[in-house]
Amino acid sequence: MVGTELLLGEIIDTNSAYLSEKLAEMGVDLYYVTKVGDNQNRIADLVRQACQRADLVITSGGLGPTSDDLTKEAVAQAFELELVLCRKALKAIEERFHSMHATMSDNNRRQAYLPAGARALPNPKGTAPGVLLELPEDKAVIMLPGVPIELKAIMDGSVIPYLKERTANGGGGIIGSRVLRFYGLGESTLESVISDLIAAQTNPTIAPYAGSGEVRVRITAKAKDELEAAQLIDIVEEELLARLDEYFYGYGDEGMEVVVARLLSAKKQTLATAESCTGGLISHMLTNVPGSSAFYMQGVVTYSNTAKARVLGVAPKLIEDHGAVSEEVARAMAVGVREWAGTDIGVSVTGIAGPGGGTETKPVGLVYFGLSSAQGVVVERRQFAGDRLQVKERTALAVLDLVRRHLLQRV
Amino acid sequence: MVGTELLLGEIIDTNSAYLSEKLAEMGVDLYYVTKVGDNQNRIADLVRQACQRADLVITSGGLGPTSDDLTKEAVAQAFELELVLCRKALKAIEERFHSMHATMSDNNRRQAYLPAGARALPNPKGTAPGVLLELPEDKAVIMLPGVPIELKAIMDGSVIPYLKERTANGGGGIIGSRVLRFYGLGESTLESVISDLIAAQTNPTIAPYAGSGEVRVRITAKAKDELEAAQLIDIVEEELLARLDEYFYGYGDEGMEVVVARLLSAKKQTLATAESCTGGLISHMLTNVPGSSAFYMQGVVTYSNTAKARVLGVAPKLIEDHGAVSEEVARAMAVGVREWAGTDIGVSVTGIAGPGGGTETKPVGLVYFGLSSAQGVVVERRQFAGDRLQVKERTALAVLDLVRRHLLQRV
8 A cells, every 4th residue: 555645644545445345255265454754765666575475566656747656666666667658548548538628738648658568457547557467476566556446446357357357266165254232241251252163273263352332243254155155154054152152232233223223123122312321322322224214213311310309200209219320320310201191101211421420339340231121121230441531432332232122021 | 455346436535544553653654555456466566666666565454355365465576585474463463362252164264364574463353463574775665454453453553653663773863743623713723823834944844724613733843862852742733722712622532522531530520411412422532531430321312203202391482483493402401410410410412413404593513502500591603614414513612612711711
């Protein structure tokens, strides 16, 4: 990934995530992704190194018309090649300018020069052609522009067909993967439960990683096609769930709020929230899900004790006796919000998000949350670590998980 | 950047952009950023190569408790070192588990092992300590966890002070920078207003960049010390504000909610929120600011029309005549929430966050928001682009900016 702007933190590199995904789909193992600035020697050194440690090197960026676009020069330098004019590429650039009714500058002519022996890959979205340079020992360097839309167009039009042919000749197959999400146990606990599976893994592989307040496990399979990959992954998923079913809540990109929203919709249940320490976050998360107006009508943030009393009918005496952060108040809030909103389910949360407000007996991170329904009320207590926002986020996740368990009749 | 998930395209690496920015601020030239998977040999090769081409190597990721966390093992391998138990690190991990009332597993004990000669860097946000390994020829490897909040905490607490001392001893001078935040104009408009300043820049440099719904300008000065840098930056800031004062709202990391919270506290004003399409986000943002209970007592999310009527007293006839997304309803909600909560200020928002619910006359992204105070009511209308979450975020920012302008008597 070539470009000084990538090293200054001003631009987040999205091309490499795109390329990673495409390569994985084709079964190409990606070993390294490196960002380097617009410096010809450093790019040349990097490409040389990269060709030693891999069969294929793809570059992105540095093919533009300006003087800090140096990728082709650097690749030529790395393999001691001349840059030569490619007439076909020049014609394509000329035609593009013609169709845009624009005048071509000498700088754009530079874009038609390629390292000797290389071949231009047509760019339907811009002037810079991609470049394919095949090297001895079946190695290759593919140079793509940094503009994402151009990079993608050349990948689709030229690179993917080229790589498919290469991998098919090599009998390559594809890489498929699936992510399972778990709530309620830590990464190290999870790993100890499945350590024998991890130790025995070959294909598919199993990799746990920590999310924010949850744990994910990625199962990755090499297979001849997507169907076979899915079948291999299914077997491992089944083994994992046999041990971890009570913690499993969903797949892939879908957060807890999406899972809860789907359950609420499916069971035609409505929900109202009464939030103190989370300050509206639970409500925000639920309403991030499109269609949430089907189950979510109203919620209230009762930050002050007065609000808890006035809106939710929490008796001031209860707060006086037990404190606002207590099982009793969480219970009264859950009952109160269900009544206030007229919903099937009322959830409540009261706690100390910090950094101030903690005491010896009620430290920062202590939260009580409740759920009221036709079946009665449950209240849970948790002690979270982290800063103010982390306590809010972990609490929101715990409350949503309580709703999930309630809807699955596991509470 | 260590982690197979980074190479599969499932996670966008934001740590390297963060590190890039911090290193630039300290005047450290960043030459390469490389992503590598959880493979001990490849990580070891990479770290060895990286130490040949740079004085300082920072790694992120692979310090967790599980068996695919291999960064310390790989660094030890690269420099032929043993891993030895660091009692101080072990004690910190034990204390963390103790304070969380959680049981520590043997896996977490692994996190206290460091390459021989290395030193643990305290991690206030997690169990994995950072690691500093100083090598011959004034080289160093710094290992940080991959969880962004932990990485940032160790950078702030240990790495930045360490690097500042190193660069100061090298007589290098420093790079100081300051970010000004603007709301209410686009990046290209801003750039055209100050294009002459950008064209003439040498030291300090001026770089505008787009944030989420706002624009920031970073002023960066090279100077012998922080005082000189601040003086150079002051001059440029003054020139910028002479042209852009009406859009300027704050500095650096402080978001609009922090600025609004500070104004509310200073002016001893209280605020209540009535949210429809933002679904609790405004409330969440305000309560992210420590001490927000001084000005924020309660808020309500009235997602349904029934809730708007019952809680806020919005006449059903008004909704029938004008629609829930209308100036009239925003006005009635703002008046209603101020009365409901008994606060100095009531703000309201109603709109269409999408993706569904838009019509020809009221498309997705249309929002009305109001502010009610002793001085009367103002309502504003905006049309935002973007997906559901972006519309919510842009709306919340616009509402908070209205509160800011009200408190500064600019509405």
